Amino acid sequence: MVTLSVNGQSHAIDAEPDTPLLYVLRDDLKLHGAKYGCGLGQCGSCTVLVDGEAVLSCVTPILLLEGRQITTVEGLGTIEAPGPMQQAFIEEQAAQCGYCIPGMMMRAQALLQKDPSASDDAIRAHMEPNLCRCGTHMRIMAAIKRAGALMQTASTSTERAG
Amino acid sequence: MKLVRVLLALVAVLLIGLGGFVAYAWQPTIDPIEPSQAASFDPALVKRGAELAAIGNCAVCHTAPGGAILAGGLALPTPFGTIYATNITPDPDTGIGRWSEAAFTRAMRKGVDREGNHLYPAFPFDHFTHVTDTDNKALYAFLMTRKPIAAEAPANDLPFPLNIRMAVAGWKLLFFREGVYQPDTSKDEIWNRGAYLAEGLGHCGACHTPRNSLGAEKRGEHFAGGEAEGWSAYPINAASLAPIPWTVDSLTHYLRDGWEDVHGVARGPMAPVTANLGAVPQEDARAIATYVASVMGEPSPERKARAERLMAEPATHRPGAVVQTAGSQTVPVSATPENAGAAIYAAACSTCHDAGRPVPYGGLPLRLSTAMYGDTPANPINVILYGLPAPEGEKGPIMPGFAGVLDDDKMAALLAYMRSTFSDRPAWPDPRKLTADIRAGHEATDIRSLPTGSNAPANPSKRETAW
Numbered sequence: 001m002v003t004l005s006v007n008g009q010s011h012a013i014d015a016e017p018d019t020p021l022l023y024v025l026r027d028d029l030k031l032h033g034a035k036y037g038c039g040l041g042q043c044g045s046c047t048v049l050v051d052g053e054a055v056l057s058c059v060t061p062i063l064l065l066e067g068r069q070i071t072t073v074e075g076l077g078t079i080e081a082p083g084p085m086q087q088a089f090i091e092e093q094a095a096q097c098g099y100c101i102p103g104m105m106m107r108a109q110a111l112l113q114k115d116p117s118a119s120d121d122a123i124r125a126h127m128e129p130n131l132c133r134c135g136t137h138m139r140i141m142a143a144i145k146r147a148g149a150l151m152q153t154a155s156t157s158t159e160r161a162g
Numbered sequence: 163m164k165l166v167r168v169l170l171a172l173v174a175v176l177l178i179g180l181g182g183f184v185a186y187a188w189q190p191t192i193d194p195i196e197p198s199q200a201a202s203f204d205p206a207l208v209k210r211g212a213e214l215a216a217i218g219n220c221a222v223c224h225t226a227p228g229g230a231i232l233a234g235g236l237a238l239p240t241p242f243g244t245i246y247a248t249n250i251t252p253d254p255d256t257g258i259g260r261w262s263e264a265a266f267t268r269a270m271r272k273g274v275d276r277e278g279n280h281l282y283p284a285f286p287f288d289h290f291t292h293v294t295d296t297d298n299k300a301l302y303a304f305l306m307t308r309k310p311i312a313a314e315a316p317a318n319d320l321p322f323p324l325n326i327r328m329a330v331a332g333w334k335l336l337f338f339r340e341g342v343y344q345p346d347t348s349k350d351e352i353w354n355r356g357a358y359l360a361e362g363l364g365h366c367g368a369c370h371t372p373r374n375s376l377g378a379e380k381r382g383e384h385f386a387g388g389e390a391e392g393w394s395a396y397p398i399n400a401a402s403l404a405p406i407p408w409t410v411d412s413l414t415h416y417l418r419d420g421w422e423d424v425h426g427v428a429r430g431p432m433a434p435v436t437a438n439l440g441a442v443p444q445e446d447a448r449a450i451a452t453y454v455a456s457v458m459g460e461p462s463p464e465r466k467a468r469a470e471r472l473m474a475e476p477a478t479h480r481p482g483a484v485v486q487t488a489g490s491q492t493v494p495v496s497a498t499p500e501n502a503g504a505a506i507y508a509a510a511c512s513t514c515h516d517a518g519r520p521v522p523y524g525g526l527p528l529r530l531s532t533a534m535y536g537d538t539p540a541n542p543i544n545v546i547l548y549g550l551p552a553p554e555g556e557k558g559p560i561m562p563g564f565a566g567v568l569d570d571d572k573m574a575a576l577l578a579y580m581r582s583t584f585s586d587r588p589a590w591p592d593p594r595k596l597t598a599d600i601r602a603g604h605e606a607t608d609i610r611s612l613p614t615g616s617n618a619p620a621n622p623s624k625r626e627t628a629w
Contacts, residue, residue, distance in 0.1 A: 017509065040514070056562050059510060063506070
């Protein structure tokens with residue numbers, strides 16, 4: 001039994017300690033945002049946050065996660081009240097097939113939480129591990145920039161956590 | 163009275179000594195040339211110069227991250243202070259555009275710039291002194307036909323008296339032996355070619371030979387292993403730690419492709435070296451491999467026997483299974499909560515490293531990895547935390563980094579397990595502290611990439627190869 005904290009909620013998980021976090025998120029917790037892409041930590045579609053850092057959930061066994069704060073794309077906001085990252089991706093229509101997008105949002109979130117005004121070069125370097133097969137990169141880029149701007153205005157008006 | 167006379171004599175001796183030193187240290191200015199004088203060079207000479215510049219790894223130090231090729235500005239942290247690589251494009255004001263070939267050759271041979279200033283040995287003139295006039299001519303042709311970039315390198319940050327360039331003359335007096343490479347007539351042409359390249363332009367010893375307290379390579383410890391930018395440069399002499407002894411063939415492959423079946427992937431400061439060597443004629447890389455393999459020498463019967471035993475172990479394991487201790491008779495370590503390292507290895511590492519998929523796409527079985535045998539775990543820590551980044555637009559080795567989930571305690575447990583399982587050497591001292599240090603200094607030890615447009619790809623896998 002491993003206890004995981006996901007999107008602020010504590011869950012007792014009945015799974016082997018070497019189970020990848022991705023399986024637990026999707027199969028046990030029914031959080032289907034993080035996607036199974038390659039299963040080898042090479043495509044980024046399974047990216048989630050652990051204590052604010054982008055982590056590839058398909059190669060992360062849950063035995064490493066006791067006491068850590070896990071955030072998935074579901075933790076960034078809801079359909080009714082999307083967070084700034086989600087809002088920006090909707091406004092920029094930054095999805096083609098959309099499979100990579102939750103991973104893209106989570107990796108971008110890790111960067112912008114530290115530096116919402118990150119430069120284009122910093123964003124490109126940071127997003128390097130995440131792949132998009134549709135070629136939507138320019139829109140993803142625009143969405144991340146917009147998310148940064150939204151976060152900066154949001155932080156001055158309300159204290160909405162991203 | 164006697165005391166005064168003794169003092170006077172002492173002062174006289176000091177003055178004569180100082181005069182002699184200044185006479186020794188003083189180097190004349192070589193007249194500047196008009197930049198246009200350097201205009202035309204034979205394209206074949208320029209091409210050869212490009213290959214030699216790749217072997218010399220020039221662009222790796224003389225290019226700042228994200229900056230123009232060869233325009234300098236890279237900060238080189240040394241134990242004595244920070245030195246900034248200079249602009250070696252032919253810009254007349256900030257580069258070497260006013261340098262004649264004679265001035266360039268003198269810099270390579272003696273470590274003195276056109277104006278007669280002594281250069282710091284961060285520029286490895288102790289190796290470049292071995293380069294022939296013919297090769298310096300080609301290098302000069304290559305550099306003078308690059309695009310001139312106006313870029314002033316930042317001033318060096320060195321304490322007194324090291325900020326006085328004349329002090330370098332004293333260093334040279336102690337440690338520097340000027341002279342073009344002299345072939346060893348008892349060895350064949352390929353060996354001599356390799357020795358010339360490895361000891362000269364290739365400056366292998368700059369990282370792979372340990373340095374003394376004044377930053378000079380220790381004479382009696384040629385290729386005995388050193389340190390570079392937070393990474394271990396493993397011994398490449400008879401003390402090589404590679405569990406599978408290197409051969410000319412395996413070294414040639416490694417040097418050209420940046421990876422090798424049973425030795426793994428080149429990383430850290432070695433990655434751009436292999437990227438560069440992949441861009442030069444194969445004979446040059448093979449010559450270097452021939453020489454280095456000869457310095458390593460014939461492995462001992464014990465090493466050979468160990469290599470045979472390691473190679474005979476089954477190539478594949480059940481993914482997730484904990485691997486039998488390398489070559490030992492002990493029972494496999496079980497993955498229990500008491501053995502956190504084993505549990506982490508089995509859950510996070512084994513799926514790739516024991517799956518039997520060959521390098522470069524599969525992980526190297528760690529019982530074959532030199533990194534498990536090193537004196538410090540600096541290299542495994544760098545790779546586990548930050549992975550092997552994917553090459554841009556090319557196929558190549560890749561490994562995800564685990565910095566986000568492996569805290570220092572878990573890293574220490576994992577490293578201790580890996581060390582005891584995959585090598586026969588004593589436990590690493592305090593891997594936890596080294597992990598914390600590497601994490602804190604990540605920016606400085608990050609893999610250095612050559613920017614696009616250089617004469618070599620940014621990392622060893624960024625190249626069309628046959629795999």
